[in-house]
Amino acid sequence: MTDFSLELNEDQLQVQKWVHDFAEGVIRPVAHEWDEREETPWPVIEEAAKVGLYSFDFIATCFADPTGLLMALVNEEMSWGDAGIALAIFGSTLAVAGIVANGTPEQQAEWIPQCFGTPDDLKLAAFGVSEPDAGSDVSSLKTRARYDQATDEWVLNGTKTWITNGGLANTHVIVASVDPELGSRGQASFVVPEGTPGIRQGQKFQKMGIRASHTAEVVLDDCRVPGRCLLGGKERLDARLARAREGKRSAGQAAMATFEASRPLVGAQAVGIARAATEYALEYAKQRRQFGRAIIENQGIAFKLADMRMRTDAARLLVWRAAWMAHTGKEFTAGEGSQSKLFAGETAVWVTEQAIQILGGYGYIREFPVERWHRDSKIYTIFEGTSEIQRLIIARAISGVHVN
Numbered sequence: 300m301t302d303f304s305l306e307l308n309e310d311q312l313q314v315q316k317w318v319h320d321f322a323e324g325v326i327r328p329v330a331h332e333w334d335e336r337e338e339t340p341w342p343v344i345e346e347a348a349k350v351g352l353y354s355f356d357f358i359a360t361c362f363a364d365p366t367g368l369l370m371a372l373v374n375e376e377m378s379w380g381d382a383g384i385a386l387a388i389f390g391s392t393l394a395v396a397g398i399v400a401n402g403t404p405e406q407q408a409e410w411i412p413q414c415f416g417t418p419d420d421l422k423l424a425a426f427g428v429s430e431p432d433a434g435s436d437v438s439s440l441k442t443r444a445r446y447d448q449a450t451d452e453w454v455l456n457g458t459k460t461w462i463t464n465g466g467l468a469n470t471h472v473i474v475a476s477v478d479p480e481l482g483s484r485g486q487a488s489f490v491v492p493e494g495t496p497g498i499r500q501g502q503k504f505q506k507m508g509i510r511a512s513h514t515a516e517v518v519l520d521d522c523r524v525p526g527r528c529l530l531g532g533k534e535r536l537d538a539r540l541a542r543a544r545e546g547k548r549s550a551g552q553a554a555m556a557t558f559e560a561s562r563p564l565v566g567a568q569a570v571g572i573a574r575a576a577t578e579y580a581l582e583y584a585k586q587r588r589q590f591g592r593a594i595i596e597n598q599g600i601a602f603k604l605a606d607m608r609m610r611t612d613a614a615r616l617l618v619w620r621a622a623w624m625a626h627t628g629k630e631f632t633a634g635e636g637s638q639s640k641l642f643a644g645e646t647a648v649w650v651t652e653q654a655i656q657i658l659g660g661y662g663y664i665r666e667f668p669v670e671r672w673h674r675d676s677k678i679y680t681i682f683e684g685t686s687e688i689q690r691l692i693i694a695r696a697i698s699g700v701h702v703n
């Protein structure tokens with residue numbers, strides 16, 4: 300049996316190199332500037348669209364990879380370049396994941412291309428779940444969706460917060476409660492197409508890291524969308540709500556379905572940061588001389604680097620496993636998606652802190668990238684489910700106990 304292999308195939312290697320070259324040549328040189336400016340890096344997104352990297356076709360090609368690894372490889376390379384800019388470019392894919400997880404094939408065909416637009420007419424998308432009073436506890440969403448039978452429209456009201464591309468996006472995918480008594484089982488996802496009245500950006504947040512990525516509130520005020528904007532369709536929703544009201548198990552909780560699919564990819568981004576920091580610190584440790592020798596000649600430094608490399612590689616293997624399982628339809632029985640995101644996120648935080656230590660004073664100043672990587676890494680223990688929530692998911696999955 301030679302079926303098992305961790306070797307990437309030719310297609311994967313080619314795409315990986317292409318994205319790496321973009322990250323190295325286009326993203327890295329401007330990473331510091333956009334972090335300082337704390338703005339969406341439109342010229343970089345435009346460049347990504349021009350070369351075909353920010354496009355529906357490219358994302359479709361990545362998701363079509365039969366191993367499921369290609370999108371993870373791409374995310375790692377982009378974040379190796381810069382996580383903030385990578386998120387500015389690929390933030391739209393969160394909304395795409397929401398459409399894929401909950402939409403019918405017709406809805407996917409209609410809405411996904413609109414999340415990207417074309418190089419001449421760029422579009423962005425956003426995925427809005429979190430609210431001021433509902434972060435980890437997504438079952439308590441207050442944003443309401445009410446059906447207006449007379450016009451066959453859904454009317455959305457509420458405030459979403461910390462939304463990547465929020466308000467800036469052309470297309471928003473919004474998770475709202477149709478029947479609050481049913482908690483997360485009473486929720487559904489809605490596409491809010493470009494130009495819809497009643498949706499606007501609230502406060503834009505200033506952040507610790509990933510500062511090239513726009514994060515803002517999204518306010519929905521009697522925002523009316525056509526009936527066809529309900530992802531999955533009304534018939535399916537009504538059947539799901541009826542099952543939930545009867546107390547039967549209902550699959551497909553809107554927000555959760557999206558997060559499960561995207562967690563390994565978020566983990567891959569964290570791996571990219573950890574790898575960048577490991578490489579940089581390694582080179583630095585070979586060059587920097589103290590006490591008449593390179594600092595890497597001290598075990599205190601070399602062993603740190605060994606651990607940084609080992610943990611980064613381990614994180615990547617967990618990411619690959621989860622990406623492969625998700626794509627090939629293997630059921631996550633031990634929270635494998637959560638494992639990958641949790642371990643990669645915490646690894647990135649730890650590795651980047653070690654990198655600062657290895658660079659000493661240079662690690663702490665803004666001209667050197669490691670302090671930025673450390674600031675960037677921290678988000679990976681918070682968004683798409685905090686580390687604590689990932690541990691809950693894993694603990695519940697392996698024990699069958701409803702751990703609180």
Ligand SMILES: Cc1cc2nc3c(=O)[nH]c(=O)nc-3n(C[C@H](O)[C@H](O)[C@H](O)COP(=O)(O)OP(=O)(O)OC[C@H]3O[C@@H](n4cnc5c(N)ncnc54)[C@H](O)[C@@H]3O)c2cc1C
Nearest residue numbers: 426427428429434435461462463514681682683684685687
């Ligand atoms: C930069 C950025 C971008 C984001 N982008 C998006 C986006 O595009 N779309 C979107 O919908 N959301 C987005 N978010 C929101 C993000 O997903 C939430 O911040 C996250 O889910 C945590 O929610 P919270 O901040 O309300 O924390 P809380 O849920 O209030 O948690 C606070 C603390 O309590 C812990 N805690 C909570 N419950 C438990 C428990 N049961 N057991 C143990 N510990 C617990 C948490 O782990 C955490 O440490 C983004 C956030 C940021 C900062």
